[in-house]
């Protein structure tokens with residue numbers, strides 16, 4: 001397996017939570033480079049004094065390093081790590097410089113390096129995800145094919161959090177439904193909803209890169225008549241009771257912050273599909289959903305991730 005090195009220049013205070021985030025993201029092990037180590041005198045096992053190379057250490061703060069497996073969703077893993085680290089500000093943790101770098105390949109090469117690990121993959125009963133640069137012959141006539149080039153946006157369609165959303169959409173969306181996709185990334189969930197017969201799909205993302213990527217993919221999959229993409233913060237400004245189904249593959253911390261808004265925007269009897277939740281945060285999200293007026297219908301697990309299907313009372 002190939003590994004990519006991720007380094008985060010941060011503070012002593014953030015070592016513990018960042019190490020935790022890296023472990024949760026599947027890092028093989030975490031190394032801390034703290035300049036304090038340079039001031040200690042060390043003896044090796046033969047009694048000789050040895051010195052560390054100061055070039056390996058930052059002048060200020062610490063560097064937390066870890067290795068991540070190179071696979072088709074490496075880009076998504078790195079984006080999720082960055083997002084989780086940025087979220088630590090909510091807990092008043094000083095992140096210092098908060099510089100995240102990926103080594104071995106530079107950022108530009110890295111944006112395309114994952115492509116060779118990204119192949120056509122059947123991710124649910126109906127859907128197969130096909131990268132735009134691959135030639136794919138459908139296996140059956142009722143197979144639904146989503147062609148994707150996520151670029152730098154999250155959403156190759158193969159990440160467990162996305163796969164669970166697509167499987168849940170497949171069981172939930174009925175022809176004629178109005179669907180809202182919060183945090184659309186590459187647009188993959190909106191495309192799936194449109195292909196399942198939704199009449200109107202609104203896709204929102206805060207990130208401009210995601211909006212551009214989603215627009216391209218919507219066009220590519222010929223669902224522009226059904227899907228509208230806008231740059232928007234969560235459900236800000238969305239009219240009440242405007243959706244039969246709302247789907248959000250976003251972090252647990254973000255989901256709990258906007259469950260009341262989801263309850264406002266979904267019709268009574270409508271469905272909320274929440275994903276991007278790590279196992280440990282499952283109960284936190286369930287409690288927030290129940291408090292906002294939802295019944296929990298189903299909890300789906302895939303690897304360390306959880307998706308929750310909830311119905312508006």
Ligand SMILES: C[S@@+](CC[C@H](N)C(=O)[O-])C[C@H]1O[C@@H](n2cnc3c(N)ncnc32)[C@H](O)[C@@H]1O
Nearest residue numbers: 154155162183184185205206207210233234249
């Ligand atoms: C985990 S990705 C999911 C992408 C895609 N929906 C999927 O399932 O593969 C989360 C997306 O949410 C977006 N996002 C994060 N915070 C947001 C916010 N406050 N409002 C809208 N979008 C947000 C990110 O830019 C990112 O594209």
